[in-house]
Amino acid sequence: MRHTRATVMRTALRLLDELGLDGLTTRRLAQELDVQPSALYRHFGGQRELLDHMAATMVEDAFAHLARPGPGQDWAGWLAERGRALRRSLLSRRDGARLHLGARPVGTQDATSDSALEVLGEAGFSPANARRVVLVVNRYTVGWVVEEQASADRPEPGECRERADADFEYGLSAILAGLRATLGAQTR
Incomplete structure (x- = not known):
């Protein structure tokens, strides 16, 4: 039976949710x-490429509905929503953050990054600093979700989703405040 690349991808993501990253193998996917x-090599060169x-599919899904900032919309608010969208996407899949760790950019990920770099460039960041800003927010978000997913099986007493959301937002706000100050210092 021939499967499309999309069918293979949907099945692999479903298996990720069922088995976790450690249980997802090309042998299990083929089964x-x-x-x-x-037969999977028709679509992917190996497990790393799969x-x-x-990971790219998760990122594309995260940013699919994230429009560029409109008139009067602040770059930092847009960047915060980008971080939140990535977090939601990673949390939507078992081991989503672990899957994302070390993934190489493929597909339209470069275009997604290019869009972010353009927004930040228009806000006044140099190309090098715009790249750093994207890395800082992405790495903060991925690291945060790695910790969330690692502790999901052993929640602390009294821990709840609202607290995790509030703590994530606190860190994201602190990062954005620092980035605003950095941008302000660059433009003086």
């Missing part, structure tokens, strides 16, 4: 699709 493991595309 689920009722094909030989070698994982890269899975």
